[in-house]
Amino acid sequence: MTMQSSLDIQARSATTTPSPSVRHSAAVAKLIDESKCIGCKACQVACMEWNELRGDIGSNVGVYDNPADLDANTWTLMRFAEVESAETPLQWLIRKDGCMHCAEPGCLKACPSPGAIVQYSNGIVDFKQENCIGCGNCITGCPFNIPRISKKDHKAYKCTLCSDRVSVGLEPACVKTCPTGAITFGSKEDMVHYAETRVGQLKERGFQKAALYDPSGVGGTHVMYVLKHGDQPELYSGLPKDPTVSPVVSLWKGAFKPLALLGIGFTALAGFFHYVKVGPNEVEEDEAVK
Amino acid sequence: MKYLQRYTEGERSLHWAVALLFILAALSGFAFFHPSLFWLVNFFGGGPWTRILHPFLGLGMVLLFAYLAMRFWEHNKLNPQDRAWLKQWRDVVNNREDRLPEVGKYNAGQKVLFWVLVASLATLLLTGIVFWRSVFPDFPVWLVRLASLLHALAATVLVIAIIVHSYAAFWVKGSSRAMLRGSVSEAWAKKHHPAWYRETNR
Numbered sequence: 001m002t003m004q005s006s007l008d009i010q011a012r013s014a015t016t017t018p019s020p021s022v023r024h025s026a027a028v029a030k031l032i033d034e035s036k037c038i039g040c041k042a043c044q045v046a047c048m049e050w051n052e053l054r055g056d057i058g059s060n061v062g063v064y065d066n067p068a069d070l071d072a073n074t075w076t077l078m079r080f081a082e083v084e085s086a087e088t089p090l091q092w093l094i095r096k097d098g099c100m101h102c103a104e105p106g107c108l109k110a111c112p113s114p115g116a117i118v119q120y121s122n123g124i125v126d127f128k129q130e131n132c133i134g135c136g137n138c139i140t141g142c143p144f145n146i147p148r149i150s151k152k153d154h155k156a157y158k159c160t161l162c163s164d165r166v167s168v169g170l171e172p173a174c175v176k177t178c179p180t181g182a183i184t185f186g187s188k189e190d191m192v193h194y195a196e197t198r199v200g201q202l203k204e205r206g207f208q209k210a211a212l213y214d215p216s217g218v219g220g221t222h223v224m225y226v227l228k229h230g231d232q233p234e235l236y237s238g239l240p241k242d243p244t245v246s247p248v249v250s251l252w253k254g255a256f257k258p259l260a261l262l263g264i265g266f267t268a269l270a271g272f273f274h275y276v277k278v279g280p281n282e283v284e285e286d287e288a289v290k
Numbered sequence: 291m292k293y294l295q296r297y298t299e300g301e302r303s304l305h306w307a308v309a310l311l312f313i314l315a316a317l318s319g320f321a322f323f324h325p326s327l328f329w330l331v332n333f334f335g336g337g338p339w340t341r342i343l344h345p346f347l348g349l350g351m352v353l354l355f356a357y358l359a360m361r362f363w364e365h366n367k368l369n370p371q372d373r374a375w376l377k378q379w380r381d382v383v384n385n386r387e388d389r390l391p392e393v394g395k396y397n398a399g400q401k402v403l404f405w406v407l408v409a410s411l412a413t414l415l416l417t418g419i420v421f422w423r424s425v426f427p428d429f430p431v432w433l434v435r436l437a438s439l440l441h442a443l444a445a446t447v448l449v450i451a452i453i454v455h456s457y458a459a460f461w462v463k464g465s466s467r468a469m470l471r472g473s474v475s476e477a478w479a480k481k482h483h484p485a486w487y488r489e490t491n492r
Contacts, residue, residue, distance in 0.1 A: 015325060135322065135341050139434070140438055246432075248436055249435055260442065260446040268453055271457035281463060284477065285477050
């Protein structure tokens with residue numbers, strides 16, 4: 001859902017002609033510095049508050065994650081991982097999970113409904129629920145397991161990067177509320193620059209493998225992480241090391257469909273020209289008399 | 291002119307019920323197949339309605355076809371003569387039927403079509419269940435991805451098979467009568483299905 005006036009649409013699902021794109025806005029990014037996060041869940045609360053979402057009350061499954069998973073009402077979620085290895089003592093790694101706003105979004109590629117998913121020129125990937133048909137293809141396209149179909153209305157939901165706030169010059173609600181400054185927002189360029197500073201500081205403090213998470217397999221993302229263990233993103237509740245849109249989805253939505261339509265068209269034409277060339281296979285009814 | 295019974299009323303009704311469901315399932319499926327065909331959702335009441343109806347239309351088609359297939363199963367088993375018939379496909383498409391091995395109730399082309407339909411409909415059913423999200427629980431995402439691709443592939447094969455099937459009925463004059471009125475002329479049977487003709491006239 002968004003109130004952003006839509007004159008800067010860079011990509012639109014199931015659409016083969018250019019979308020309104022006369023306006024251009026600079027690329028934005030949200031940077032989540034995992035090393036500064038204390039797991040207070042204020043970002044989750046801010047997200048619920050700004051978007052006026054209230055999930056069902058769930059049950060405790062023995063971990064801090066609450067609710068247990070993303071859902072149609074939960075667009076961002078703190079994921080808590082207890083990690084212990086031979087080299088390092090027990091660590092509590094906390095990651096704010098949610099849509100990564102990929103530069104090359106798999107959800108948009110997989111979506112069959114025109115305009116149900118759009119990408120603005122500032123990089124925000126937004127679901128337009130009024131155009132959503134509820135098929136769930138976006139889920140297959142996503143390498144981060146983010147979109148959720150509501151049981152109530154069968155529409156897909158996820159983080160909007162507060163596209164409504166951003167369009168009027170505000171920062172996303174989670175950024176606004178974060179008490180430790182672990183979440184920052186600005187131009188993608190500035191955020192990459194700031195992340196590099198932070199990575200340098202972490203390295204000085206002994207985290208030699210600290211790195212910026214801006215995976216190139218999806219063209220980079222407009223939500224990025226600074227990770228203490230940048231060489232092992234999987235430690236953070238399974239953040240994929242090298243996320244890409246599944247080759248199965250790329251084949252299905254890429255080469256296969258035009259080829260299939262061509263094959264069907266060719267068969268129909270072959271029939272037509274066969275009839276023109278060879279003609280009907282007729283029976284001489286006189287034979288029956290003989 | 292003498293006519294021979296080829297299909298019963300029940301078989302004809304069933305065939306056309308499957309055919310109508312195929313048309314509806316195909317049109318609603320094509321709507322999601324490629325952006326250029328999304329306008330087809332208008333026949334079904336818009337995007338969400340098309341998404342809701344498509345699996346029911348497909349399931350109806352598969353269930354009725356399964357019954358039809360059971361009745362035709364025995365007649366469609368391939369034999370050595372069928373292989374010879376298939377090797378001579380050039381004679382088939384050029385109306386040189388006199389050179390072909392003798393054909394029973396179905397020729398090898400019809401039999402191959404039957405098995406292609408069985409395989410593609412079975413694939414469509416099994417893969418379709420995997421992403422019928424409003425009815426079945428969530429399957430692992432890798433399976434949903436694979437099923438989506440196979441569903442589209444099986445649908446393409448099915449549509450091509452049905453185009454071939456419809457064209458063959460149009461090309462071989464006197465055939466469509468079998469499915470519309472239930473009977474074929476003796477001359478038609480002698481020419482296209484001589485072994486079946488002898489058997490029925492015994």
